[in-house]
Amino acid sequence: MQTVAQRGRLLRELLPQTHAIGEICCGDCAAQWQQYRQVLPGVQYTGLDIHPAIVAANRARGIPCVQGDALDGEAIRPFLACDILFFGPPLSVDCDGHTLLDFHAVTPGFAPFARLLLADLHYQGTLVCIAPRGTNLGDARQLYEQIRSWRDDVGLHLIHYSYATITGDGQATEPRLKYVELWFSSQLDDSWRVYHDGLAAHEA
Numbered sequence: 001m002q003t004v005a006q007r008g009r010l011l012r013e014l015l016p017q018t019h020a021i022g023e024i025c026c027g028d029c030a031a032q033w034q035q036y037r038q039v040l041p042g043v044q045y046t047g048l049d050i051h052p053a054i055v056a057a058n059r060a061r062g063i064p065c066v067q068g069d070a071l072d073g074e075a076i077r078p079f080l081a082c083d084i085l086f087f088g089p090p091l092s093v094d095c096d097g098h099t100l101l102d103f104h105a106v107t108p109g110f111a112p113f114a115r116l117l118l119a120d121l122h123y124q125g126t127l128v129c130i131a132p133r134g135t136n137l138g139d140a141r142q143l144y145e146q147i148r149s150w151r152d153d154v155g156l157h158l159i160h161y162s163y164a165t166i167t168g169d170g171q172a173t174e175p176r177l178k179y180v181e182l183w184f185s186s187q188l189d190d191s192w193r194v195y196h197d198g199l200a201a202h203e204a
């Protein structure tokens with residue numbers, strides 16, 4: 001999957017010393033699990049999802065995965081040891097990619113999760129919020145300001161516009177924006193880098 005490969009490349013570039021990765025609201029995370037272990041051999045990966053059947057399917061493939069609610073502090077506490085946490089809640093109604101949600105309509109929400117992780121649990125590391133493609137700079141700034149009101153050591157390092165040029169059934173297409181990832185971190189600087197990823201392959 002192109003967008004997962006992009007995340008993997010950024011991970012290796014920005015945080016090459018990563019030992020442990022967590023993915024909250026992981027869904028079927030086989031692609032992520034394979035990609036991250038490929039770019040960072042030996043890295044540990046653990047997913048968390050609320051649906052027992054999804055957790056069981058991941059485990060059946062040998063992927064470490066636990067069942068829990070992203071907004072439950074006791075479920076999230078074990079993930080504080082991770083260098084980076086990907087937070088990928090459902091971005092469309094029924095998770096089917098058809099009826100996309102507005103940034104503020106996503107549940108579990110970005111602000112409640114960031115508050116739990118950064119304010120209540122005082123996480124040290126990098127939180128990647130995987131947000132809908134309609135996310136704008138106002139949304140990013142509002143979340144940033146909320147986070148800064150709780151933690152002045154956490155900045156927004158990167159806004160990653162992640163494009164795909166291959167459809168789900170393998171057909172080439174014009175670049176389509178799939179996600180806007182907000183990389184908040186207490187380890188990386190507060191530089192608001194903006195990166196459009198996936199366009200060059202189409203132009204080449």
Ligand SMILES: C[S@@+](CC[C@H](N)C(=O)[O-])C[C@H]1O[C@@H](n2cnc3c(N)ncnc32)[C@H](O)[C@@H]1O
Binds near residue numbers: 024025026069091
């Ligand atoms: C869009 S899918 C996962 C996508 C994946 N993170 C990615 O970036 O490709 C969202 C997942 O969130 C899970 N989910 C929904 N609400 C949740 C909650 N409160 N806590 C944990 N997982 C949740 C759903 O079961 C679903 O598997």
